[in-house]
Amino acid sequence: MTRHWIYSVLMAIPFSLGSAASSAQTLSGGSEPLTVDRLYDSPDLAGSSPRQLKLSPDGARATFLVGRKDNLHFYDLWQMDVASGKVSMLLDASKLQQGELSDEEKARRERQRIYGEGIMEYAWADDGKALLIPSSGKLYYYTLADGKVRLLPTGDGFATDAKLSPKGHYVTFVAGQNLWLLTLANDKLTQLTKDGGGVIKNAMAEFVAQEEMGRMTGYWWAPDESAIAFNRVDESPVEEVTRNEIYADGIKLTQQRYPAAGTANVQIKLGVIALPQQTVTWIDLGQDTDFYLPRVKWLPDSRHLSFQWQSRNQQQLDLRVVDVHSNQAPQTLVAERNNIWINLNDDLHFLKQGGFLWTSERSGFKHIYLFAADGKVTQQLTHGDWAVDSISHVDEKQGWVYFTGRKDSDVEKQLYKVRFDGSDLTRLSTQHGMHQAVFADNKAVYLDYFDSLSQPPQVSLHDAEGKRLAWVEQNAVKPGHPLYQYAGLWQLPEFGTLTAEDGQTLHYRLFKPVNFDAHKQYPVLVRVYGGPHAQMVVNSWSSQDYFTQYLLQQGIAVFQLDNRGSGHHGLRFEQVIYQHLAVAEVADQKQGVDYLRTLPWVDANKIAVYGHSYGGYMALMCKLKAPDYFKVAISGAPVTDWSLYDTHYTERYLGNPHDNAEGYRLSSVLPYIGSYQSGLLMYHGMADDNVLFENSTRVYKALQDDGKLFEMINYPGAKHSMRGNKVKTHLYKSLTDFLERQFKRQ
Known part of the structure; x- marks a missing residue:
């Protein structure tokens, strides 16, 4: 519909944001002019900017990827020992096989906005003793005790979306549009699904799930390793189009099933593979087949599986839970409704003591709600005309929910904590700018990834009260920093x-x-x-x-x-x-x-x-x-x-x-x-x-x-x-x- 808006400006008032308040301010440093050739050359003007920040489950190590000084797009794996503060390279990516990616993996990385070479992804084992590292379709298992890395046997296919099982006994991955299981104790390789290929994709997220829903995986381990939930995608309803990719030395014709607006989407099923039997049980998703499956998550008991069901018009979003050991239909715990649309998020957190946390925009702004196990709201934890960004961590023992949000400024993201009853809302971060927190699973420490207009990304380690314990990467703009020689001309708005x-x-x-x-x-x-x-x-x-x-x-x-x-x-x-x-x-x-x-x-x-x-x-x-x-x-x-x-x-x-x-x-x-x-x-x-x-x-x-x-x-x-x-x-x-x-x- 056409709408007419009448122009009116009621105010134009600059406001202060600490060091970002005035354009008269610049950073301290040299006054060498920038050139276009220097903008995206190595080393990055931002300096050492770690990515893929993680804390080991015991909180003893912080790990991250760092681009090399001579090639900012080639990443090695680094670590910081939390006790000593010592930073060192954990794994040189040159030791891993580097090669051409499959078309499927290229597309997946494009959806993830992952660009570069070397080590691009890694995952900690739940016991903190090993790491799983994919590289060019191969999988590597790195044990911290001996510092050795071994190539895992994954067959001839290109392995993608690899995961360590929750207790560390298995590695799973997708190859040939099927799900595979590797038993680490004996290197036994098992194909869990058999009908993948062509229009059938098992354990893989479909195009719109990757590009628009932020769901990059198509399978989910039960916490006790007793089962794996997976989606089966049938692309046959989606129109196949020929897409031209034009390169300097020729044209690549790609057959793609692209669901353009108003046309058919994929058909999707949700199944559960019981282990070790490998039997498959299909979940009842209802009679309406034109829907989206944006999220799937196990409950802590490994018996109940949740999934989010979204209508085609995106005005309905249901959180449904099913007992995978019974023949009962799924139960709807939350039914979000909006006559325009409902935004997705990743904030669902099931509590071991029962109940769950969920964020909703039902008030007009995104806030955190505590639900009982039966789906009834027991407490709204945050309130007001400001938005929560996301739940960062839940500490059930101490009764705190950590989250990032815009309570103090629409143009900054700060870290806060609040009790389960909504009391004692406390801001933990102190610097003006954008904060993103990464918490350890089993220790009350977190990494704060911080940046602002005047500070390239820096990483620090903090305790549960927000106190800085150590710098992982201070990234100060001083002599020797790539930005320093240009910083005297760097303008703040x-x-x-x-x-x-x-x-x-x-x-x-x-x-x-x-x-x-x-x-x-x-x-x-x-x-x-x-x-x-x-x-x-x-x-x-x-x-x-x-x-x-x-x-x-x-x-x-x-x-x-x-x-x-x-x-x-x-x-x-x-x-x-x-x-x-x-x-x-x-x-x-x-x-x-x-x-x-x-x-x-x-x-x-x-x-x-x-x-x-x-x-x-x-x-x-x-x-x-x-x-x-x-x-x-x-x-x-x-x-x-x-x-x-x-x-x-x-x-x-x-x-x-x-x-x-x-x-x-x-x-x-x-x-x-x-x-x-x-x-x-x-x-x-x-x-x-x-x-x-x-x-x-x-x-x-x-x-x-x-x-x-x-x-x-x-x-x-x-x-x-x-x-x-x-x-x-x-x-x-x-x-x-x-x-x-x-x-x-x-």
């Missing part, structure tokens, strides 16, 4: 708020150019994403800001505003976009430009907009629907016709195209092509399997048919994320050149 027409608060951040002179006028680049769940206006370190910093040194200001529809501001803020995209979003971005026009140092004739993915879509819609606001636009890998995008994402926001054809039409870029005059650059990866290249070619053809001049850059072999130093360097050189030429014309 001003934060502020505007008020939307419906009264809701819009957050922005504004970066002023280096050597800012209030008596001059500057061009502005509006960097936008604007899509659901995402948040750009945060006090956080991001490699995406490297290009921002480069532009600031070229005399271009950068502005970012989180329009309605984006995440972490409550359902009312997010759900305004339902059934018609790029209405409220574009109106809010226009509002941001209206604010910029009030600033005497902004050249109102030189305002450009740039975004990638949903941001690329937003850049096009801003340019086409508000050409007098945005003189120049750069659109990267945009969705341009939502009928080309997948079911789960698209139908959540636009509904089914059979029920909302006009909403789909008006949310497409194509009806607005006629308003375009000049000043557009588009780019796209030619092997993009997320936002298909066809999205851009449809716009290319429409503009060409209209005789409109524009520029395009297409990258052979590039996927949606445009990863790789060479691709990024060429891309940002091209964007800089385009902006400079366009601003000269205005």
